[in-house]
Amino acid sequence: MNAVNASGWRPSMGEAGEGTSFKTASGDYGLMLEEALSFELGSSEKCGVDLDKPSRPAAAGLSKFLRKSAPALPGLTEPETVRHYTRLSRQNYAIDLGPFPLGSCTMKHNPRLNEKMARLPGFADVHPLQPQKTVEGALEVIEQLADWLITLTGMASVAMSPKAGAHGELCGLLCIRAALDARGEKRDVVLVPESAHGTNPATAAFAGFKVQSIPATPEGRVDVEALKAKLGPNVAGVMITNPNTCGLFEPEMKAIGDAVHAAGGYVYCDGANFNAIVGKVRPGDLGVDAMHINLHKTFSTPHGGGGPGAGPVVLSEALAPFAPLPFVSRGEDGRVHLVEEENAGEGHAQAFGRMVAFHGQMGMFTRALTYILSHGADGLRQVAEDAVLNANYVLRSCEDLLPAPFAKSGPCMHEALFSDAGLAEGFSTLDIAKGLIDEGFHPMTVYFPLVVKGAMLVEPTETESKAGLDRFIGSLRSLAQRAKDGDQSLHSAPHFAPRRRLDETLAARKPVLVWQGTPGEPGTPALSEFGGS
């Protein structure tokens, strides 16, 4: 049928693609478009913005501070700029293109209404230091979202300002430090399960605590007896992820909380996986003292290629008095007020301080509130149920080919954990992951959690259809079979991506972190050294 291309070569194979020596003059192949750096395309004189001319010279007082010449930054006109970034965008996989089943990361659909609402001038074009009476609507957004978060978690209060999940962890631990200080106690140890996200031990250290690790049981849960054995007068608290990073609910959460409280400590819950239980169970009923909520996970604010996030922290009665400034509260007059340093003395004198300039991730608050109002109490519950249903469907559809070490006897929550045990000699999780790229999917989270050999953590989320899941399952099963059969072509996957496997060792050994050269002049040392084009 295809007489012109009998070899089966595809444009995405690039010039060194298998089965062909075909080379285009441009270096592009149909819709597979290479893109140079903006520094190679633009020049300092080019500009994509029409600017006024200043009507007077710089003030005399400024003369000694003036720079000698304009910064060496490339400019591009608008058409060139739009093309540069559009061409680059096409080298990205995204949730808008297909499933993005990164376990623990919760890549769900980002509703576009959220984007539209965040861009209303009344939210997008207001300054954080405007007089309060000119921003009452913005403060109400924060208060309404805070109210939802408190109700959904069954907690007493919420600190809204943390900028992301790890920042929220820090907020929670600093509340614990402040509460201990108020009790006049010096406790310097935080217990962290070995299955925890890396941010947990890093945050504990960042907050000035020593970290002690708690082992996991063979069933993938926190070893409660080992935890209890470590409790004592030097333990400030524990950090528990629930549902945990093995995709399992910690059924002993309440017992853990009771034991920690009895020993004088506090319970921090990593709420990264709250999306699995929202509307099904309230962490406040399980003895949690502090928990961050990643608005960019559970409440769908976009990940944007690595951020921004938002990490409000819900707090128990015991920790609420120590929440940092600023925060909003509804006064007796029914109006929402901003509590800052200036007025904290009247009722919030124990605040541990301030974590950020201004008031937190307002642009994420508007998106999250829009998402919450769209779903309502019933929809949010359905979100958790469908997320868990989808994960269990993947688990039971693949476990005959890929071992699921912790879900032999029972269901998982929102993510299915597999191991690479049983693949042919020399084959591992990495081969499956890179093979998924060729199949048109983003890989799952790999080699995490650390408690499973060759972990593959699949989180489909509730926004995948059954048909979409069936396609993904078909590909994952096919890859598992190929890896069991020892299909060598997997080792060189991906074959059909904008790049083949990248040399990460070279990048770390000889770091090239900025482009060296003069804008608009290609062929600089850094470039030729790498033989790129």
Added chain:
Amino acid sequence: MRYLPLTPADRAEMLGVIGAASVDDLFVDVPAEARLSGPIAGLPAHASEMAVERHMSALAAKNLSAGTAPFFIGAGAYRHHVPASVDHLIQRGEFLTAYTPYQPEIAQGTLQVLFEFQTQVARLFGTDIANASMYDGSTACWEAILMASRITRKDRAVLSSGLHPHYAEVVRTMAKFTEDDIVSLKAQLVPQADDAAVIAAIDDKTSCVVVQYPDVMGRIPDLAAIADAAHAKGALLIAVVTEPVALGMIEAPGALGADIVVGEGQSIGVGLQFGGPYLGLFGCREKFVRQMPGRLCGQTVDAEGKRGFVLTLSTREQHIRREKATSNICTNSGLCALAFSIHLTLLGGEGLAQLAAVNHDKAQALIERLAKVPGVKVLNDAYFNEATVVLPRDAREVVRELADRKVLGGVSLGRLFPEDSDLHNGLLVTATETVTDEDIETFARELEGVLA
């Protein structure tokens, strides 16, 4: 529910495959007494796009947005015109809905943007290198102080009184827990930055001095002199830039001897957004790279020898090093970095210089006009696009009365420094390219009315 693709038939079929009688069977690990039997009482049910839009629009309409009033507020967040193409491009799904680029073969778009962003920030700051962004300027500032402690093995930081009070408060809050020693200098209503006091506070125990440039009152410190004094005592100079547009006009901090330069990138491409999300910028000398916090993007090659980009030097980071990491930061501000990078690419070096000149021009027009208002004195010897004026009474009241007249007339120093009553007559006013001559005239006339 418009966002949930599973049909009731799908759910039934999938439960069959799983071998569960109902979805509740999947939640058996949750203790029965804690399980909620239905939607939480008292909360509303799901709502249509139209209904949600109506609710949110009503809240938005309660705010006085900057574009609808003469607007002169800055103090760490600046209103600049953002070209339409910036917001269009950041909303491309391939950027908006991608994750952190941990699978580089299918994330070259994000990675190349980060490499370009790092280069832009380094060149703007005059530093050797820059990272792929932090949460915001204030958190980047604290991370810089921690980094200086790691490098110098000393833990006494001197904060200039011109450092934004929110930044200083973040630093003091964190230092309380890490037991770092923070020396905070007292702000004064004087025409020049507190260079002499900063230099006098440096001793052999000092790890770093933290100097905002231009400072929070719009004054411009002599970074070169401070750098020399710091280096003579084995301390580092951390320069903090809250208005990067200024660097189109005044010398880059790195060129003046700053060892670490951090800043708030919001003013280029990001927009006001009531305070967030913003964009932490972080640049430093190349020899400090392994002490840096945050993600770094580096150039490499793929298996076919083609240039490509990856996240690199991650042995500094929490997901590898856990409690021994340089920082606990994970999520950064990637999409804001993209907006910054696009806007700066549209401007180019000459464009940025011209934009800065226009800002300074508008600020001169504003200051000249306000100087004619009876009772108003201009504080600054030098300023870029914001300066402090001194009023005959507490500026907090004046700002509120101006807002009643629909003028957003700057930030009172009393709001920024509530503890320092001798600053309370100070008013920080800002003019960017978005300000018109009519805005300035309206502001001046209303200020005359308020002060009369």
